[in-house]
Amino acid sequence: MTSNSFSISGKVVDIVSREIINAEVCVEEGRITSITKRDSVSDQYILPGLVDAHMHIESTLLIPSRFASLVVQFGTLGLVTDPHEIANVLGEIGVDFMINDARKVPLEIRFGVPSCVPATKHETSGFVLDSNIVESLLKREEIVCLAEVMDFVGVIEDDLEVLKKIVACKNLGKKIDGHAPGLKGRDLKKYVASGISADHECSTLEEALEKISLGMMIQIREGSAAKDFDALYSLLETHPDRIMLCTDDLHPDDLIEKGHINFLIKRGLEKGLNLFSLLRAASYNPIHHYGLNLGLLQVGDFADFIVIDHPESFVVEQAFRNGVCIYKNKEVLFNVSNEIILNNFSRKPIQLADLVVKPQNGSLLAMVVKDGDLITDSILCTPKVIDSNVVSDVDNDLLKMVVMSRYDNGKPVMGFAKGFGFKKGAIAESIAHDSHNIIAVGTSDEDLLHAINTLIEMKGGIVAVNNGESESVELEVAGLMSNKTGEDLVREYAKMSDFASDLGSNFQSPFMTLAFMSLLVIPKLKLSDKGLFDVKEFRVIDLFKEE
Known part of the structure; x- marks a missing residue:
């Protein structure tokens, strides 16, 4: 797949300057070289690709490459995924599989290193990822964070193994994601002070605002089981620079029926939210927070953008990655072919x-x-x-x-x-x-x-x-x-x-x-x-x- 040189015109949605302009976007060798205002353009909207700031691809029941070929039709060009599920089953082998399979597709799929495998000692797990393994995985270029630190008790009580993982991540200059439902007060302050900078487990405004006051980014989650958008959407207007959107766990039927991050954009617009605040949470904030290699529709950026009919309906007509069209007219323009069988299952029938x-x-x-x-x-x-x-x-x-x-x-x-x-x-x-x-x-x-x-x-x-x-x-x-x-x-x-x-x-x-x-x-x-x-x-x- 090679980069193209072309131009495209429409209503360009600039989420940096917070304006929509009639313009022509020129692309040369995969980068945007100019965005020039025009008097007359087509009715289509051109905007940055969407990003899911925290999810587990495994919950969609699809391997990464199959997932990518599905969500590109909804305007998703990037995501940060925690391979926590497969790591519990297959350890490093599972993480390697997810990374290698994601490489086959042109989406920006980045990973967190599972921080708690197993989550607790009170269950039987397939593998253990200790601090040495976690530190080794954190050095990989595909890794952008230490994924959700669920062991908040370990952080608060200075558990050595938990702290080693956090320190290793901080030394590499990568982000640390949280998982602290209901944590507040002194315990929350210590949790955040350890370096944990984002959380997707807020279910009330009070909880989210306390975490924001301590410097955390809040990932508003709307998955198949946990749904927090209705409780938290007002934060997109009051704290637009501190919010990201995510799905966490999304089943495939919900994905096909409703869509992905674009579904939250549409819901937000129905509630009267500002388009720029929504798109900032769905692109600019996660891209900057995790350092993703995705353009934001600015001159000099890689030509990573989507073309839609209108924000309120959000039908994706085209998607571009590094100047290459990867989706057009309801057709995915990259190939996915996998026949992998990888498992860890040893169990006899019961009586x-x-x-x-x-x-x-x-x-x-x-x-x-x-x-x-x-x-x-x-x-x-x-x-x-x-x-x-x-x-x-x-x-x-x-x-x-x-x-x-x-x-x-x-x-x-x-x-x-x-x-x-x-x-x-x-x-x-x-x-x-x-x-x-x-x-x-x-x-x-x-x-x-x-x-x-x-x-x-x-x-x-x-x-x-x-x-x-x-x-x-x-x-x-x-x-x-x-x-x-x-x-x-x-x-x-x-x-x-x-x-x-x-x-x-x-x-x-x-x-x-x-x-x-x-x-x-x-x-x-x-x-x-x-x-x-x-x-x-x-x-x-x-x-x-x-x-």
């Missing part, structure tokens, strides 16, 4: 007896799950017992949940969740943040067994079952991603999702929500393959509690 929960004295301590929220609550419930086994209580929406290691044959661990709303069947997946063990929730032990053993036979993916029938999506790359095209994957996912929707849950994305029920660094109760976990106390606790 029905493995799912038995023996009743004990006291009430059952269950997690309360909410749609679109990673934070759970807790509730004491009366267990439903049949034949000395605590089973799902569908009438009271109290469902058995299972987490079990994919890396060995450790015994399944059971907990209970209230809120999913399934009336029949079960779902299971090998996407279970952060160690990506097997996680399932269901209305009966029989359906749970069917879902889990189907998943084991596939060696990873997503499964929905009911009364002996099932639909599934196989994820042959680490049990997290597929080599399929985005369109093919979404068709397969939609078929499974339609099957699952008949099971009764009213959650917008039950699979995405389930995947976070084992994330031990987000309050309040979670479930790991080692037991029910209290995030505040940061320890495994009993399933039954005497009142």
Whole structure:
């Protein structure tokens, strides 16, 4: 692919001077040589490419090159991705795969080094990235930051291993991303003082403003499970220089149906936000914060820009990278071809007896799950017992949940969740943040067994079952991603999702929500393959509690 020399005219959106001008943009050898005002131009808009400031490509279920060929149609030319998911499964091998696959496409895909692999010692993980490995990875040119430091307790309590990673990153002059939901006061001040400069976990204005006051950049997140845009969008007007936009975790069906960062631009305009503030958060701020190699539609910049019909509809007509047209007339103009199978999955099928929960004295301590929220609550419930086994209580929406290691044959661990709303069947997946063990929730032990053993036979993916029938999506790359095209994957996912929707849950994305029920660094109760976990106390606790 070589650079071109050409000119293009339209309404040029200059996010630096905050003006829209009728102009002709001249490109020579991949760089913008002039932007000249013209009296008459076409109605198309020319603007910088969009950037996702924090995401996990694995959550789209697509490998990086397949993801790139999908999002370019939405105007995305750059992103900062944390390969945390595949690193938990495959360690450095997984990180190498993501970087090498991203090199195949012309988008500006940069990476963070996962800072917490595993996230905690209270779960079984495939690999460990210690401070020596992290320091080595940070030296790679594709790496722009130490990715979300979830171990805020380690930072506050001066954990040596955590501090070594932070110091190594600071010595290399690279950014450090945060992950500190609800952290405030003295603890937050120490967390930020360590050098952590961005956070995507704010869910309230109060939390975001405190972090901004301490010098942090706030990444407003709108993914498939966690949605913070409605709560935080006013920051785009009050603090435009401190805001970036991100998706964090986005499922492929949401991506194709709604779009990517362009979706947030459209939503912001509907709320009356200023176009320049939105575009600044979607391009200028992340490009400067992370030092991305993307032009901003200025004379002398590389010719990285997109052409759209109008900001409010945001239909992308063309996309250019280094002066080369990479998308035009709904056609991706770069090739992607992959047949990679890369995995770490070692697990034998289980028996029905493995799912038995023996009743004990006291009430059952269950997690309360909410749609679109990673934070759970807790509730004491009366267990439903049949034949000395605590089973799902569908009438009271109290469902058995299972987490079990994919890396060995450790015994399944059971907990209970209230809120999913399934009336029949079960779902299971090998996407279970952060160690990506097997996680399932269901209305009966029989359906749970069917879902889990189907998943084991596939060696990873997503499964929905009911009364002996099932639909599934196989994820042959680490049990997290597929080599399929985005369109093919979404068709397969939609078929499974339609099957699952008949099971009764009213959650917008039950699979995405389930995947976070084992994330031990987000309050309040979670479930790991080692037991029910209290995030505040940061320890495994009993399933039954005497009142």
